[in-house]
Amino acid sequence: MSFALAPETPATAPLFRSTQSYNFSAKSYTVGTRKSALALVQTHLVADALAHLHPGTSFPVVHSTTIGDRNQSTPLHLLSPYSSSQPAKSLWTDELEALLAKGDFDLLVHSLKDVPTTLKEGFEIAACMKREDPRDAFVVREGLGYKRIEDLPEGSVIGTGSVRRVAQLKRAFPGLKFEDMASWHALEPRGNLNTRLSKLDSPTSPFSALILATSGLTRIGQTHRITCPLSSPVLLHAVGQGALGLEIRSGDQTARELLRRAGHWQTEWACGAERGLLRVLEGGCSVPVGIETTVEEIQKGEPGWESAGYGEEILKSLDGSSPLIHFSGVLPIETPLPSPSDTADTVRSTLQPRRARIKLLASVTSLDGSVHVLHEAPEAVVASWRGAERWGEECARRLIDLGAGEVLEDINRMRREREEEDLRRAKEANGVNGNGNGNGHGHGNGAEVQMSA
Numbered sequence: 001m002s003f004a005l006a007p008e009t010p011a012t013a014p015l016f017r018s019t020q021s022y023n024f025s026a027k028s029y030t031v032g033t034r035k036s037a038l039a040l041v042q043t044h045l046v047a048d049a050l051a052h053l054h055p056g057t058s059f060p061v062v063h064s065t066t067i068g069d070r071n072q073s074t075p076l077h078l079l080s081p082y083s084s085s086q087p088a089k090s091l092w093t094d095e096l097e098a099l100l101a102k103g104d105f106d107l108l109v110h111s112l113k114d115v116p117t118t119l120k121e122g123f124e125i126a127a128c129m130k131r132e133d134p135r136d137a138f139v140v141r142e143g144l145g146y147k148r149i150e151d152l153p154e155g156s157v158i159g160t161g162s163v164r165r166v167a168q169l170k171r172a173f174p175g176l177k178f179e180d181m182a183s184w185h186a187l188e189p190r191g192n193l194n195t196r197l198s199k200l201d202s203p204t205s206p207f208s209a210l211i212l213a214t215s216g217l218t219r220i221g222q223t224h225r226i227t228c229p230l231s232s233p234v235l236l237h238a239v240g241q242g243a244l245g246l247e248i249r250s251g252d253q254t255a256r257e258l259l260r261r262a263g264h265w266q267t268e269w270a271c272g273a274e275r276g277l278l279r280v281l282e283g284g285c286s287v288p289v290g291i292e293t294t295v296e297e298i299q300k301g302e303p304g305w306e307s308a309g310y311g312e313e314i315l316k317s318l319d320g321s322s323p324l325i326h327f328s329g330v331l332p333i334e335t336p337l338p339s340p341s342d343t344a345d346t347v348r349s350t351l352q353p354r355r356a357r358i359k360l361l362a363s364v365t366s367l368d369g370s371v372h373v374l375h376e377a378p379e380a381v382v383a384s385w386r387g388a389e390r391w392g393e394e395c396a397r398r399l400i401d402l403g404a405g406e407v408l409e410d411i412n413r414m415r416r417e418r419e420e421e422d423l424r425r426a427k428e429a430n431g432v433n434g435n436g437n438g439n440g441h442g443h444g445n446g447a448e449v450q451m452s453a
């Protein structure tokens, strides 16, 4: 484990460790993240927003090099300390969470889409910053004149290792080929966004285009590389894409107090629905789930305002110890945050009713694109973050009824077989538990365990 202070960080910043009650004398509050250009940009975005909200407090940014960043050629599931019993996704958060628990960090900034839908005991996603454009982007190789993915000639190679993108795009464009960039030159690193862009443009590159998240490209200042946005019916984005999740030690009252104004409730409700849906569907693995969500506030007196609203009942049971995100959108800024000992009765009188219309379009696609289960949910009225989450859970059950269950079972079975096979080969090859260099075999068929992307 290495971790280093980012350049802007005052080297002598004292570490502040949380106390039970909010302590305005806290002068420094350490924000941790992964070491990648994108992660650092995103984290500074959050730290700057917090510094603006709390002029008396400093927010030094510290990055840690996670295993996933250090070892960029071994298949991710072989690096996971948990293998098939735990999602490989948690790889990106495990080490950071350990440092958060120890008090080295007080807050973690993540791309929400990389955060497992179920957090480990002791942690909570306290808030989400306002979402960037959540859509995927089509990025054409420099000098190649094509404007849209439809224009690419048959046989063109698209660089993406995301099962979600491959599955949906195979379905829409059976004539195109999809390859994980990591498979091109086995020893090349998995790579951050800038590496991928330069690989795309390299004279020997086999790729005609890439598919990347619009939000990531925008944040690293590469918006000009986006040739065209991709969305339904061609490609639905990943759960949580484009949003930043702020993770704290659960029950850290100081953190809650510092973060309560940083969240964007519409983003939190939309992402709550998306993560609720994914949690019901995934059963431990990253799956080709696509989604598009809109959340629109209903003003008092407008149609829908009087309806009961999903998740209204939970507002009666919130007390001072409830996770901050449960207060999303319903705790007025001028109202003090409940203290941990406040009862549900006390808390209830401080909340303001909120109603929003939520629209959800979600899909599960088989890896070869042959089966695509799509569900456009009827509009629903939700009254709380938990209501949005419940609505997402319900939509997932509907998707399962429509046939998504079989698609997911197939994928999970294939994946288990693959994992066992890879693990056996890795053990044969170097007699260790996957810390070696890997050999880059087997990438490129779209079925490997990959980051959600």
Ligand SMILES: NCc1[nH]cc(CCC(=O)O)c1CC(=O)O
Pocket (backbone or CB within 6 Å): 111, 112, 113, 114, 211, 212, 213, 214, 215, 216, 240, 241, 242, 243, 451, 452, 453
């Ligand atoms: N899979 C990796 C990843 N995780 C988060 C982002 C940035 C997009 C976001 O903010 O959700 C990316 C890059 C990408 O998908 O192109």
